[in-house]
Amino acid sequence: MVMAPMTDKSIKREVNQMKAKNNVSIKKEANKGAWTAEEDRRLAEVIASHGPKRWKTIAAKAGLCLLYIEGLNRCGKSCRLRWLNYLRPNIKRGNISDQEEDLILRLHKLLGNRWSLIAGRLPGRTDNEIKNYWNSHLSKKIKQEKQMGAATREDCNARENRAEEKVNVAMRGDEENSYKGLEDSEINFDVDEFFDFSNESPLNLEWISKFLELDKGFSDVL
DNA sequence: AACAACCTCAACCGCATCAGA
């Protein structure tokens, strides 16, 4: 189905025409809860012709059509989330592999709860998925490991301190690019660029592991 | 079989940031 290019004006015009034609009022409150297959289909259809931008417009367009069918509506935010976490192409569903888990653990150690950044290093995985996985699996795992490893905590701390120092040294780069700290967003070392595996196929995680092995200074702390 | 407790994950919410008017 080919759709005409949409503008905000054309949307408003179309809505007004429909209101007049059908004598209906647009629901102010958006639909909530789980998405239906029909809503998914409508959203995918609109994004296919409009692109994944201007979510309010997309919601209006999709909501307008749904209104015509059965009075449904979704807010732009909801549409964006649904697209990013479910409908987007190349979404990798299913279990997180050991390699992926290992990468998540390493990246979380480096980046903290910056899920979108971590997700950017895991092709096909979403920030929401990783956040959920962390909260339901890894946080517990870490808790358990901490309890089990209490006896050797001092040794671990010493290792962590050494690792942290390695990161600082590695990220400092040269003296001109004075590194300010991991929490500081103005880091000169481009973490994004360094860990940008977004163009890698999921099958290449093995390669990534090997890549991390190349720089022992990094792989020890990641 | 019935119920409670726990777990998972999709979706929502509120806030921060950015861009354009």
Add this chain to the structure above:
DNA sequence: GTCTGATGCGGTTGAGGTTGT
């Protein structure tokens, strides 16, 4: 410089599924 709307992010919630008693 200020305002406003769009977008992105992380924390949280709650429905549905699973497991234990």
